[in-house]
Amino acid sequence: xxxxxxxxxxxxxxxxxxxxxxxxxxxxxxxxxxxxxxxxxxxxxxxxxxxxxxxxxxxxxxxxxxxxxxxxxxxxxxxxxxxxxxxxxxxxxxxxxxxxxxxxxxxxxxxxxxxxxxxxxxxxxxxxxxxxxxxxxxxxxxxxxxxxxxxxxxxxxxxxxxxxxxxxxxxxxxxxxxxxxxxxxxxxxxxxxxxxxxxxxxxxxxxxxxxxxxxxxxxxxxxxxxxxxxxxxxxxxxxxxxxxxxxxxxxxxxxxxxxxxxxxxxxxxxxxxxxxxxxxxxxxxxx
Amino acid sequence: xxxxxxxxxxxxxxxxxxxxxxxxxxxxxxxxxxxxxxxxxxxxxxxxxxxxxxxxxxxxxxxxxxxxxxxxxxxxxxxxxxxxxxxxxxxxxxxxxxxxxxxxxxxxxxxxxxxxxxxxxxxxxxxxxxxxxxxxxxxxxxxxxxxxxxxxxxxxxxxxxxxxxxxxxxxxxxxxxxxxxxxxxxxxxxxxxxxxxxxxxxxxxxxxxxxxxxxxxxxxxxxxxxxxxxxxxxxxxxxxxxxxxxxxxxxxxxxxxxxxxxxxxxxxxxxxxxxxxxxxxxxxxxxxxxxxxxxxxxxx
Numbered sequence: 001x002x003x004x005x006x007x008x009x010x011x012x013x014x015x016x017x018x019x020x021x022x023x024x025x026x027x028x029x030x031x032x033x034x035x036x037x038x039x040x041x042x043x044x045x046x047x048x049x050x051x052x053x054x055x056x057x058x059x060x061x062x063x064x065x066x067x068x069x070x071x072x073x074x075x076x077x078x079x080x081x082x083x084x085x086x087x088x089x090x091x092x093x094x095x096x097x098x099x100x101x102x103x104x105x106x107x108x109x110x111x112x113x114x115x116x117x118x119x120x121x122x123x124x125x126x127x128x129x130x131x132x133x134x135x136x137x138x139x140x141x142x143x144x145x146x147x148x149x150x151x152x153x154x155x156x157x158x159x160x161x162x163x164x165x166x167x168x169x170x171x172x173x174x175x176x177x178x179x180x181x182x183x184x185x186x187x188x189x190x191x192x193x194x195x196x197x198x199x200x201x202x203x204x205x206x207x208x209x210x211x212x213x214x215x216x217x218x219x220x221x222x223x224x225x226x227x228x229x230x231x232x233x234x235x236x237x238x239x240x241x242x243x244x245x246x247x248x249x250x251x252x253x254x255x256x257x258x259x260x261x262x263x264x265x266x267x268x269x270x271x272x273x274x275x276x277x278x279x280x281x282x283x284x285x286x287x
Numbered sequence: 288x289x290x291x292x293x294x295x296x297x298x299x300x301x302x303x304x305x306x307x308x309x310x311x312x313x314x315x316x317x318x319x320x321x322x323x324x325x326x327x328x329x330x331x332x333x334x335x336x337x338x339x340x341x342x343x344x345x346x347x348x349x350x351x352x353x354x355x356x357x358x359x360x361x362x363x364x365x366x367x368x369x370x371x372x373x374x375x376x377x378x379x380x381x382x383x384x385x386x387x388x389x390x391x392x393x394x395x396x397x398x399x400x401x402x403x404x405x406x407x408x409x410x411x412x413x414x415x416x417x418x419x420x421x422x423x424x425x426x427x428x429x430x431x432x433x434x435x436x437x438x439x440x441x442x443x444x445x446x447x448x449x450x451x452x453x454x455x456x457x458x459x460x461x462x463x464x465x466x467x468x469x470x471x472x473x474x475x476x477x478x479x480x481x482x483x484x485x486x487x488x489x490x491x492x493x494x495x496x497x498x499x500x501x502x503x504x505x506x507x508x509x510x511x512x513x514x515x516x517x518x519x520x521x522x523x524x525x526x527x528x529x530x531x532x533x534x535x536x537x538x539x540x541x542x543x544x545x546x547x548x549x550x551x552x553x554x555x556x557x558x559x560x561x562x563x564x565x566x567x568x569x570x571x572x573x574x575x576x577x578x579x580x581x582x583x584x585x586x587x
Contacts, residue, residue, distance in 0.1 A: 081546040166428045169514065169543045170345055187344075193431050193533060194514035196543050207418055208429050 010190060043261045044072035050166045051078075051085020051098030052173045053197055054122065054216045055250050059098060063141065066268050073261055082173030087155060089253040090114050091282050095262050097253040100173035100216070101180070113256050118249040121284040123217040124178055125234035125246075127202075127224035129209055134158040136228035139245075142182055148189030153210060165192040166204050166213035174198065177248040178214050218282045239284055321564060324557035331551060337481025337558055343516045345544070345552040352559050354518045356523075358433070358534030361502045361519055362512065365530055366444060371494055373441065374448035378490075381449070382456040383393035394453075401446035409510030412439040416460060417511055425522050425531050434530040439507050444497035451496055451557050455489020488577050495574035499567050505538040514539055537563045 019282035049059050056079050063075035080088070082099040089097030103116050124229055126142055128134070134156050137145070144150045154160045167188050168175035179188065193208075195201045198219040205211045206223040213224075217234065220226060226234050229246065238244035258266050268274050275285040328337065332350050340351025377397060416438050420583055421430030459482050467477040483490070513533030521529040535543075541556050541563075548556050 016558055034583075083549065084546055087549065170544065171544055171548065189519050191515050191533065193429065193541065194535075196509060196514075200510070203413060204431070205415060208421070208431070210431070 018186070025035075035210070042200075043070045043092055043264060045261065047073060047075040047261060047265055048094045049075065049077045049096045049098055049252075050080055050088040050094035051253075052082040052100040052250075053079040054082075054100035054174055054218070055085075055098035055119075055252075058120065058250065058278065058283060059217065059237055059252075062269055062274060062277055065273070066265055070261070070264070073265075075265070081171060082176065086111075086253055089255055091239070092255050095254070096265070099251045099253060101177040101248055101251075103251060103253065105128065115253070115254050115257055117252045117258075117266055117270075118286050119252050119266070120250040120278040120286060121239070121247050122216050122250050123234055123236075123239040123244055123247045123284070124174060124181070125217055125220055126212065126214050126227045126229060127205060127220070128212045128227055129205055130223070130225045131209060132158065132212075132225055134227070135225075136231060138230055139182060142227075142229060143186055146188050146192070147186040148185060148191065161210040164211040165189055166201050166207050166208070166211050167192040167194055168201060168214075169194045169196050172196075174214065174216055178246070181246050181248065182214075191233075220282075236279075236282065247284065259278060298448070318564065321557055325561045327551060328554035328558040332555060332558075337555070338562075341518050342467070343540070345555070348551070350551070350555040350558075351557075351561065352537065352540065354516050355535050355537045355540045355559065356562070357518050358512070359502060359536045359563075361529070361534065361540070362433050362436045362440060362508065362536060362549055363498060365433055366440035367494065367498060370441030370444045370497065371448060374493075374497070375452060375490065376492075377445070377449040378452035378456055379478060381453050383474075383482065394450075397446050397449050400442065405443065405504060405507040406510075408439050408443055409507035412436070412507060412511040419513050420531070423531065425528050426558040427522050428528075428531045429513070429533070430531045431511060432531050433512065433519060436508050436534075436536075437530065439511055440501050440504060442485055443504060443507065444500050447500050448493045448497040451493035452486070452490045455486040455493065458489070459485045467543055488580055489547045492574045492578040495570055495577060496559050499570045499574065502563070502570065503538060505536075505542050508536045509539045509542060512536065512539065514543055516540075537566075 016017050047063075049063070054155070056077055059077045063077055067073060067075060074241075074273050078094075082101050085094075085097035085099045086103055087097070088094035090107075090113070097114075099116075101113070108114065126137070132153070134153060137156065141150065141156060145163055145165070148165070150156065151163055152160065152229065153163055168178075175188075193204060193211075195204050201213050202215055202219055202221075202223055203262075205213045212227070215224065217236070217239070220234070228234075229244065232238045232243040234244055234246075239247050252266060252269070254262060269278075270286070278285050328350065328579035336354070337350060337352055339353055340349065342349045342351050343354060357509075377393075381394055381397075385393060412435055416435045417430035419430075420432070420435045420438070421428060423434075463481050463485055467481040472480070485500045512535065514535045515533040516535050517533065519529050519534045521527070522531060533564055537559050540559050545553070547554050
């Protein structure tokens with residue numbers, strides 16, 4: 001608790017410095033072309049990003065290129081989860097909070113000052129252990145599997161093997177987005193193996209025959225086999241064309257309209273260069 | 288000169304007293320803080336409901352930690368069943384059988400086990416032990432669950448139990464052994480009938496210390512136990528298959544969810560911490576009690 005208070009103090013001090021260093025301008029949420037950003041304008045100090053572990057790797061890459069444009073600025077990116085991201089922005093313990101899901105109505109009601117900036121979109125893929133022979137499912141079947149109503153692959157045309165559901169823990173942004181887009185009112189089965197990160201889910205699925213789970217697009221590789229949902233595979237093209245529907249926004253959240261280097265950083269992300277990085281990292285750009 | 292020395296002595300005494308008080312204060316502060324944070328949960332959910340409700344679903348405002356208590360209890364039991372015979376075997380070998388040169392190699396190896404970070408144990412469990420446990424053909428067995436967790440935990444408590452028991456066995460006076468051997472007892476008879484019974488209280492406290500360590504282990508458990516909030520149940524008519532069930536530990540419950548928790552949910556996690564704190568306090572004080580009894584026996 002003491003540590004936290006100390007950090008808060010440092011951040012408040014940093015924030016005050018920031019306010020003094022750069023005057024705030026009028027803000028718009030639209031993308032600014034990178035040449036309008038004026039790298040010669042002197043920006044310095046720290047930028048603190050806290051939140052979703054799904055946004056974290058993308059934010060780190062964006063931060064690295066931002067730092068080459070503005071060498072006097074150091075960007076710190078920290079995990080913690082989407083809810084922490086929203087909270088950190090709301091209580092101003094971070095300059096920017098990260099969330100890999102829609103910000104909930106209840107969260108906006110509690111903190112009416114927060115402003116949400118969608119910086120990219122990300123698909124959630126349903127994956128199985130690579131040896132699994134079922135390659136396509138309907139959205140309804142996926143719901144029934146995760147709800148624990150379908151428990152054997154033979155019910156879906158596969159071999160006689162028990163289905164092991166792997167999911168994220170309560171509170172995870174990926175889980176919340178999956179529940180919202182796939183599960184509807186249904187609950188994820190209590191007997192699911194729960195793992196606290198995308199990486200742990202991927203490893204668990206890769207070593208467990210008959211397992212199924214969900215992963216952010218950024219974590220797809222040959223360790224797991226992707227499942228086509230309603231006939232379309234979880235690929236960036238299908239998500240961009242709208243054929244693949246399990247897609248969520250990746251958000252950055254600020255306390256009030258962004259100012260100073262926070263604004264410059266967000267503008268950079270939404271610029272053509274920033275969105276090119278988003279695409280290169282395997283996420284979908286925002287239009 | 289004498290006075291200077293005396294002053295130095297007094298100064299030393301008080302600074303050491305300060306160190307002792309500080310560590311006591313820290314324990315007290317952690318306890319008070321944890322309890323204060325847990326208070327809303329005790330007030331709004333109620334201790335009884337918290338302890339007896341089997342459903343933990345913070346999204347639906349259901350907070351029961353019975354499943355986690357069962358999970359922690361069973362995995363600790365499993366690790367003791369698997370780990371204690373192994374650790375005792377090691378301790379007896381080291382103290383009674385191994386020659387000094389063998390001991391000089393084996394003992395550091397066992398102690399090295401204590402230095403391996405628990406996340407490495409978890410990783411080892413996930414990619415080595417879980418696939419082996421999965422070979423057991425029971426419907427629904429995925430390898431993730433109490434058995435894998437117990438095996439990992441048994442290895443983790445091995446160094447604690449081995450070194451404390453080893454110490455207890457070695458402090459049995461040499462005359463006991465000599466007397467027994469002189470009466471015509473064999474080496475094994477001496478060890479099993481004379482040495483082990485004399486070291487009994489030390490060995491019991493070693494086991495209890497291992498138990499405390501097992502209860503507190505977190506990250507390695509999260510990686511292999513499956514973390515499902517269910518009260519473990521046997522999958523077939525064989526009651527032992529209960530160990531193939533997935534579970535969640537008290538420590539795992541806190542670690543997995545604290546990042547996201549707010550409000551009552553967060554408080555309920557602190558309440559989980561209070562229960563864990565109490566359990567470990569009970570375990571540690573029984574270890575102290577057993578050790579002090581052993582001490583009295585020896586001096587008496």
